Amino acid sequence: MLVTMLLAACSQAPAPVEPIRAVRVEVVGAASPGNAHEYAAEVRARVESRLGFRVSGKLVERHVEAGQAVRGGQVLARLDPQDLKLGQEAARAALASAQVQLDVAESEFQRFLALRDRGFISSAELERREATVRSARATVEQAQAQLRVQANQSGYAVLTADASGVITAVEAEPGMVMASGTTVVRLAHDGPRDAWFAIPEDRAEAMRALQGRSGRLQIRLWGDDTRTWPASVREIAAAADPVTRTFLVKADLGRAQVRLGQTATVSVPPPDANATAERTPAALTLPLAAVFEQAGASTVWVLDRAQMVVQPRTVTVVGASGNRLAVAGGLQPGETVVTAGVHTLTAGQMVALYMEPAAGAKASAAAATAAGVGTKPSK
Secondary structure, three states: OHHHHHHHHHOOOOOOOOOOEEEOEEEOEEEOOOOOEEEEEEEEEOOEEEEEOOOOEEEEEEOOOOOOEEOOOOEEEEEOOHHHHHHHHHHHHHHHHHHHHHHHHHHHHHHHHHHHHHOOOOHHHHHHHHHHHHHHHHHHHHHHHHHHHHHHHHHOOEEEOOOOEEEEEEOOOOOOEEOOOOEEEEEEEOOOEEEEEEEEHHHHHHHHHOEOOOOOEEEEEOOOOOOOEEEEEEEEOOOOOOOOOEEEEEEEEEOOOOOOOOEEEEEEOOOOHHHHHHHOOOEEEEEHHHOEEEOOEEEEEEEEOOOOEEEEEEOEEEEEEOOEEEEEOOOOOOOEEEOOOHHHOOOOOEEEEOOOHHHHHHHHHHHHHHHOOOOOOOO
8 A cells, every 4th residue: 555655646647738718819901001190180161251241230131051052142141221321321411412512612613703804803812712612522522432431331231252152150140239340151162172180299390391292191081981082281380289289281182072071081101101112012900919029029929720729920010000000021911810818828829719708608509509409498
């Protein structure tokens, strides 16, 4: 018995079976080379006017709403014209009075001219009468100009569109007493369109280097990934916004068929995009968590789906965008890479694909149904 116990103590315990770990994976796909920057933008009109009345008064009518298309010369709103009409009538009456004074002065001048010819008055007296005529004539001209001004003022009670376009905002409602120049509506003129977006201060100089270079930007509308429009930097703000510390950039879209107010993504390539493309002809994108460092090199775990084992693969990181990395070398599009739990794996380790609990339950139920396994009803 003692010999048996000694022999059992000297024998080695069997090695533990390595557990099969469940891992998350992702099939890698190609990405654009380089470090292109993307910004959210808004489509705006090249020219947007704030329209208001040139006279003060009470707003009695507004004929347009936000989003409505209008044509040049169309009536947009009206003021109460009563006071303006009274002013026009007063100017007309003042003109009539001045005209009467001029007629009287001219008649007297003709009589005094005949008296001077007969020697009854002096030339100095005649000159005073002539000055009176000139003064009366100037008064008439002044009254005529005032009447024209009042006529214009009456016309200003009607607000019309300067050009065809779309109403982008309404800032006044009927019943409001409007001061001269107060904005009633905003009108986006038909014609060229711009994409407005903001960039951080550290990108301002690089953006200025692209100014005036045609087609350097790419515009993609949200909800429509099938089409892009080339654009160029038309204008960059001279100073940063005091609150956000960003610079406003206006990209020229020309007459692209886009709607006002649409949200778009502006893709801005780096200044050396062509050189980067030559150095990196192809790139793949991976989640940040899929890449780890091993022996001083960036490494990923590649899954062999036939044998369900993982092997390390060295890659080269060429860029980053958000929580994803662009890598080149060592991988091919379509290969499967482990994206979670990379620090717990070893070379040649067998793994299983991780399934969400709900998905796993559905898969088990489907397998049981296919095998004819079911539950018996309880008695």
